[in-house]
Amino acid sequence: MSKTRFAATLLDYLRKAQESKIEKEKTVYRQAIVKRVSILDLKGNIVVIAEKPKAAKKIYEALSYLGYGKVYRYSNIPYWVIKKGVLTITITPAAGHLFGLDTDERGYPVFTYVWKPLYMIEKDASHTRKFIELLRKICSNGDYYINACDYDIEGSVIGFMVIKNFGDVNKCYRAKFSSLTKTELRQAFNNLTSLDWNMVEAGLCRHELDWIWGINVSRALMDSVYSVSGKRIVLSAGRVQTPTLRYVVENNIARNLFIPLPQYTISVSILVGDMKYQLEYKGPLIETRRQAEYIRDKLRESRVLVVEDYREDVRKLNPPPPFNLGDLQEEAAKIYKFSPYKTQSIAEKLYLSAYISYPRTNSQKLPPTLDYRGILDNLAKIYQYNALVKTLLQETRGVLKPVQGPKEDPAHPAIYPTGIIPQKLSSDEQKIYDLIVRRFLAVFAPPARIAHKTIVLKPLTINGNISFQLTGQKIVYLGWLRYYYFHKPSEQGAPTLEVGEKVRILSVSIRRVFTKPPEKLSRIKILRWMESNNIGTEATRARIIELLFKRKYLKSTGGATEATSLGQGVIEVLTEYFSELTSVELTRKFENYLEEIRIMKRRREEVINEAKKTLLELLRRFDEKKKEVGLKLAWRLGIMDPPEKCLLCNREVYRENLCIYHFKALEALKEMYSEWRRREGVNWEQYVRELAKLKSTGKWVREVIKEIIMRKI
Known part of the structure; x- marks a missing residue:
């Protein structure tokens, strides 16, 4: 059949299928009872729709114990058939979304749209045509249908659209799982529920909202x-x-x-015994050099500081919660400079290989039903985690109670390693897997203990609330930091002193700093x-x-x-x-x-x-x-020129031969000059030349300054 004829036939098929099912679906939408059945309770031809080929293969491997199984191919797409008496299970993959919204109307507003096969809408979706052909063929002979796509609103829509167009939503069940391990998949297929209409409706609505918003505004x-x-x-x-x-x-x-403002801080070092320590200024904001020089001179004159407060304590540093996707993306960005998209893509690959649980979750909680000890025992078979698991079991005495975060997800728990030993991971995949494993170990570990010293020192010759602070910290018990070491606090020494004790000032200097841009x-x-x-x-x-x-x-x-x-x-x-x-x-x-x-x-x-x-x-x-x-x-x-161009760029003139941004930069320069003059005692030329040297000065401000210096403004 030609591509054109196939497309026309398919669209006609979809239209008729949609019309014939509309009344049936209205009845189903009202169902509130959740039936739980096992796949073994069903008879005839059962069609299982997986979200992707890798997931389909994992489902086949989990269910192959039920009977005789065989892999077939359609245009190089694998699908699997398991036979057991009167039961035939066909596990067929999708390729993510196979349908999208489209319209024949031109212009805007446009609110009339239909669902079509994605390859008819998007040029780069041509690969989905073969998947649609396969699913249409398999579903046409189905007696029951199981949506085994990922349990989120996207997966619910992917499976629903296949079953709605090629099967029968009144003979449909949902498989819910959070990992692709054999144990969890078997449990899911022994506890099938009725279709998750709430998730389907939310998913369809999201697609429709995004489509009507995007197409009309665009x-x-x-x-x-x-x-x-x-x-x-x-x-x-x-x-x-x-x-x-x-x-x-x-x-x-x-x-x-942004225009930075100058301010000052006092840098003081002290000598205790033969050790030199740098102090942190803790007084009020010093806005002018004159104020800073007064404090510096008084400290040099005094030559000593007195200990006003001295505290020692040991603080607990609790383990972090297990990963949700956002936390994992943030850690991978901090530690490995991975983009969120890269981290998500890698995590999804690990999930499809059954090495980790479902990654697109907001949850920071692990369920009590999870076999923590079984997962740890399997992780111990991986050389790099063997000693860590042994130590963890000793530290916890085998009592495995994870730290739980505040965030929840109704569909999935936090991300965890399944315990299946990975094979042939790439370098980047190994990094993400290692983060997940170490975080999983850390959530069972005891808190770390950090010894803190805080010393507050006051000058003898200056009135007011000017003070200096010295802090020290030392890790006295690693706890969870042994397993998840990426944020281990830096240790720094501090002397042991007594309140009222005087310490010698070694040096005093003024340091000019600037306010920071966003x-x-x-x-x-x-x-x-x-x-x-x-x-x-x-x-x-x-x-x-x-x-x-x-x-x-x-x-x-x-x-x-x-x-x-x-x-x-x-x-x-x-x-x-x-x-x-x-x-x-x-x-x-x-x-x-x-x-x-x-x-x-x-x-x-x-x-x-x-x-x-x-x-x-x-x-x-x-x-x-x-x-x-x-x-x-x-x-x-840049396809048309404005009537008048800004003196500094190609934007249209707003006022005074400047675009709105360069005009705002000029106004900000004028406005901030009086404050700079108060703090630094500079004239206009000194002011703009100082700002021109500072890297934190905003780009548009620097461009205006350049023109000011060249006498064009």
Whole structure:
């Protein structure tokens, strides 16, 4: 059959299947009873849908004890058949999402859409066609269907769409598991539940929200550019990606407009016996050199400090909780400089090989039903963990009670090693696996104990609350740090002193420091921001960040993540004219709606209707400003020149021959001059030349200073 004919036949098949099942599904959606059955209770042809071929193979290996099994291939895609009497189990893989939303309508707003095979929508999804052909063939002969895709809303949708289009959702069950070990898979298939409609509905709603948001706003942006330039430029916006991009843009703006302020601290070293110690200044902020010189001179005159407070204590340092995905991504970024997406991809590979549990989880808790001792005994068979496991069992006397974190996930526990011994891991895979194993060991270990000394010293000749501090610490008991050593505290010595004792000042100096700009962003900091604002999911956050790079909205500069001129331009326009589209609040509201669907407190239809209503109003306002929006975007894209260009860049003039950012930089320079003059006693020329030398001075401020020095401003 030709590709064109196959596509037409398939679409017709899907349409008829959808129409014939609509009434049946309405009945099923209302079911609230969760039936638990074993796969052995079923008769006839059972079709098991796995999310990917590797997962399908693991399921086959777990169920092969049931009867005679054999692997078959369709266009080089493996599927497995197990026969036992009147029972035939066919385990067939998907390739992740096989269906997506599409429309034949042009323009915007567009709210009419259908689910289609993904290869008909996306060019790079051509490989999914063979999977769809295979699943259609296998499902057509099914008596029962089991969704054995990952137990999250994405996996629920993947399996549901296959069964809905090629099988029968009224004869469907759900397999729930958190790892691909034989034990857990067998348990899952002996405790099948009815279809997880709540998860399916939440997943379908997320897809629909993302689609109607993305296609309408993206088309509106592209149409605005076309209306003024006649050029078709690909632009995109999204329900989650746009607020995330705005966060990066706002950070960039703050950094580029930053003007550091000078302040002072006093550096003092003391001599105790024959040991020299450096003290930390703990007094009030010293804003002027004159204040700093007064304190320095008084200390030099006195030559001694007196011990005002001396404390020794031993503090417990409790073990960290087991990993959820965000924690794992953060640790891998800190220790190995891995991007969140890379860490997630590696963790998913380890999961598909059954080496770790399901990684896309928010949970920091391990279930009491997990065989902790069995996992440890298996880990002990790996040479590098053998001694650690033995020590852990001695320290705990075999009583294995894990530290539990506050975060929970209704679907999966925290990430843990399954105990299956890995084979042929790459260097990067080994690093992630090692992090997970060591963290797992650490959660059972006792707290570390750290001996602390805190010494507060006061000058004799200065009134006020000026003081200096010396701290020391030493690890007296490693505890969990023996297993998870990546954050072992640095040890530093401190003398033993008594309150009232005088110590000799060895040296005193003034150190000028400067206020710091907002911190540079990294991929992991952006991901953590998304988490803290409850936008996106464990599965999607890292992917959204990478999408912003792919769209050329973000770039990496010297290890930091910054917005490109295009990314900044898109946010400028959307924030100025339609700030709701970039707001965290609106995105978070719909994320909360999705969670309410999952817990059956809200219906998908009402959420989609509210989203359509919101978008219609925003797009109506957009159309009123379409030309203004199009011009600004065309200027940012460099496909049209503004009537007047900024003296320092290609942006349009805002005021005084400067764009809005360079104008703001100039205004900030003028505003901060009086404070610099008060603190440093400098004139205008000295002020700008000082700022020009400082690396922390914002980029736009430095550019304005350069022109000031050249007498152009």
